Amino acid sequence: MAESTAAVKKETIITSKKKWFDFQWKELWNARELIFRFVHRDFVSGYKQTILGPFWFIVPPLMTTVVYTFIFGQVAKIPTDGAPQFLFFMPGVILWGYFSSCLLRTSNTFAGSAGLFGKVYFPRLTVPLSILTSNLLTLGIQIVIFFVVFLCYYLKGAVALPNLWILTLPLLVLTLAILGLGVGSFVSSLTTYYRDFAMIVSFGVQLWMYGSCVMYPFSQVPESLRWIIALNPVAPIIEWWRYACFGKTSMNPAYLGLSVITTLIICCIGMVIFRRMENTFMDTV
Amino acid sequence: MSTVIKIENLSKRYRLGVINRRMLYDDMQRAWAKLTKREHLATKLGQDGQPLVEKRGDILWALRDINLDIQDGDILGIIGRNGSGKSTLLKILSRITAPTTGSAIIRGRVASLLEVGTGFHDELTGRENVFLNGSILGMRDREIRQRFDEIVEFSGVEKFIDTPVKRYSSGMRVRLAFAVAAHLDPDILIVDEVLAVGDAAFQSKSLNKISSVSRDGRTVLFVSHQSSAVEHLCTKGVVLESGNLVFQGTQMEALDHYVQSIQTKKVPLSERTDRRGTGSLRIQEIEAYRDREKSSGVLSSGSNCDIVLHFKQFQERVYHSLKVEFCITSLYDAPIFSHHNRLNGTEFATLPKEGSFVCSIPRLPLPQGTYRLKYAIRANMDYEMVDAVDGAAEIHVEGGQFFPTGENLRTHQGVSLVDAQWHLE
Numbered sequence: 001m002a003e004s005t006a007a008v009k010k011e012t013i014i015t016s017k018k019k020w021f022d023f024q025w026k027e028l029w030n031a032r033e034l035i036f037r038f039v040h041r042d043f044v045s046g047y048k049q050t051i052l053g054p055f056w057f058i059v060p061p062l063m064t065t066v067v068y069t070f071i072f073g074q075v076a077k078i079p080t081d082g083a084p085q086f087l088f089f090m091p092g093v094i095l096w097g098y099f100s101s102c103l104l105r106t107s108n109t110f111a112g113s114a115g116l117f118g119k120v121y122f123p124r125l126t127v128p129l130s131i132l133t134s135n136l137l138t139l140g141i142q143i144v145i146f147f148v149v150f151l152c153y154y155l156k157g158a159v160a161l162p163n164l165w166i167l168t169l170p171l172l173v174l175t176l177a178i179l180g181l182g183v184g185s186f187v188s189s190l191t192t193y194y195r196d197f198a199m200i201v202s203f204g205v206q207l208w209m210y211g212s213c214v215m216y217p218f219s220q221v222p223e224s225l226r227w228i229i230a231l232n233p234v235a236p237i238i239e240w241w242r243y244a245c246f247g248k249t250s251m252n253p254a255y256l257g258l259s260v261i262t263t264l265i266i267c268c269i270g271m272v273i274f275r276r277m278e279n280t281f282m283d284t285v
Numbered sequence: 286m287s288t289v290i291k292i293e294n295l296s297k298r299y300r301l302g303v304i305n306r307r308m309l310y311d312d313m314q315r316a317w318a319k320l321t322k323r324e325h326l327a328t329k330l331g332q333d334g335q336p337l338v339e340k341r342g343d344i345l346w347a348l349r350d351i352n353l354d355i356q357d358g359d360i361l362g363i364i365g366r367n368g369s370g371k372s373t374l375l376k377i378l379s380r381i382t383a384p385t386t387g388s389a390i391i392r393g394r395v396a397s398l399l400e401v402g403t404g405f406h407d408e409l410t411g412r413e414n415v416f417l418n419g420s421i422l423g424m425r426d427r428e429i430r431q432r433f434d435e436i437v438e439f440s441g442v443e444k445f446i447d448t449p450v451k452r453y454s455s456g457m458r459v460r461l462a463f464a465v466a467a468h469l470d471p472d473i474l475i476v477d478e479v480l481a482v483g484d485a486a487f488q489s490k491s492l493n494k495i496s497s498v499s500r501d502g503r504t505v506l507f508v509s510h511q512s513s514a515v516e517h518l519c520t521k522g523v524v525l526e527s528g529n530l531v532f533q534g535t536q537m538e539a540l541d542h543y544v545q546s547i548q549t550k551k552v553p554l555s556e557r558t559d560r561r562g563t564g565s566l567r568i569q570e571i572e573a574y575r576d577r578e579k580s581s582g583v584l585s586s587g588s589n590c591d592i593v594l595h596f597k598q599f600q601e602r603v604y605h606s607l608k609v610e611f612c613i614t615s616l617y618d619a620p621i622f623s624h625h626n627r628l629n630g631t632e633f634a635t636l637p638k639e640g641s642f643v644c645s646i647p648r649l650p651l652p653q654g655t656y657r658l659k660y661a662i663r664a665n666m667d668y669e670m671v672d673a674v675d676g677a678a679e680i681h682v683e684g685g686q687f688f689p690t691g692e693n694l695r696t697h698q699g700v701s702l703v704d705a706q707w708h709l710e
Contacts, residue, residue: 012395014380015388034420041417045408119403121380122421279383282376283299 016279023271024123031123038130043137057141061097065090072215081217083246084158090146091245092214092238098139099176099234100205105131106184107201110192110281117282124278125271128185132177139173150245165244172237175263179233182267185274192281208232213239219250233259233266288392289473289504290355290378295387297348297373297528347373349528350387360496360505362519362536364543367618367675369525371508375399375477378506393472393504396422400477402462407451411442411461414450418465432468439490440464460487467494473504492518512540512617513697544616554677562662562670565600566636571658571678585685586693586702590649594642594660604664607633607671609642611660613651613680621656621700648687650702652694656680 047053072078073085080088106128153159190197212234229235236255243249348370365371376382379397404421419429440461499505522539524532532542555569574591584590610625661673684693687702
């Protein structure tokens, strides 16, 4: 006991002033176990008292893919760059599902955790980071299912093996995670002032999906509208992953670079605003 | 001895009227109203000339220029009326909200218990919640594992540790939660009235735990309404009064100062401004009559007394059903007993313009001492608040003949007196 009190103690300074880019990484790193506790909590509580339990990880993307195959494939007959329709829609649905879930859930950080934030201090970023992590587990399971389906098609001879770009998948997912975190923390901060942003984001995400190459390949986007894709960081990521799976794209890889840069900028803005809000949001909520 | 918390010129400002969630639409409306120079709905005036909704600029200083040094090993009691800024101070020191100006420097690990069981999740088992709650409070997994057995033993819920906490009784929940918090091993412990939970045995266990924390040379900040807890537990005390630090000294001095400050600040009830309710009827004066003598005075234990609330109607109204309630509290606002007219079926309906509600209490069961009285008057089925004032009057009780022998008990022996017979079998 004596040494511990004699040792240099952590000094905390509480003021109203705050540096713009001081994200307190060290404190966050020390709280890493808390992130996993939150992930564990979400997992255990999420599927208690459900009949299908963990099947809920894979049912929604499979059902969505089936519906897309019917509507966009059979009815609207959107070309798929030669890939089997079901297989074509699935990777987009999965990746988009990850992104939108990250975005929607992190948007709710402040409003949803007000009770907790009002009573105890811990690094606030642990909440959105735990959301990204728990969604990552869901995504992992879904990707495994996708590869199983892919393998079936491969054995039937319908597709060739994916190319080596498939190894960039972790980076693509990371970019989506960072983007979801950035936009989510931005919205979450604004929601503490204006509840309207919660509404905007819930339908905004749906509209965003239509501009993200989820149910159509890049090759189908008219030249004149491709600048929209360039502005939307999600589209190149989804297109790039489909390129890795099916080996065909007409997208310039520079779009991907642009997407990463945009993502980093958005994330920076989101985090700075999040950090500025976390000190005072209890006074407004 | 060294300073572990150094607070310098700390202030916290709240903007009234923007505390609630705002809507973008509403703000745009305001902006539009400003542009077109029209009066916005929200700034229209009420009947009494006050804006119906607080104007944007209204501010409240919850804390003002607080300077305080807290030494290693101090157990500091923070005393003050409701709304004096105690909770705000604790919230700032626990980093839940930031100060508006000024700073506080804290040396060492802080654990704050502003609530017991923060972050407990119903679906998780007791074991899982110990880990979750411990992590939230800042413990590492290793530490929790080391102390897990101790925590469970302290809480006394060993048998149910693998049961989801939604099956726990509220008492078990609180015990488990406090056990986690008690084993945090912080350098500085911040506690806010959490001791008001659990049964008496557990409360004393918790108090012992807190005092043992301080015996190890650690620092405790403690906010409580229980004067006895502050008296026995704390070594030092500060008094807050509407955001200002007005006294600093030993815990006994601080308690004395607090009691004096609320006694000397006597504004006649009819001129009090800290009222709640619509104000269509207001209590103008409160008197306590002893033994049916129609004059205000000092009551005595065991005497028959009348609590008389003189009212005046400010608006002609018909009340379908009026609930006149008062509560006798200790000087530190801890409730002792309450009564209201509906408890024994009395209804007040048509009232004169001026009059009195009288509550007769036979054989006053209070030991000698000074008490405070707060009241609330509600009307109709929806319990619309008509008038309410906290600390509306002071009631002095002197020793008397409650017991046949005339012996008088003191408040520290219990806050109320009961009739009892003894015999041998």
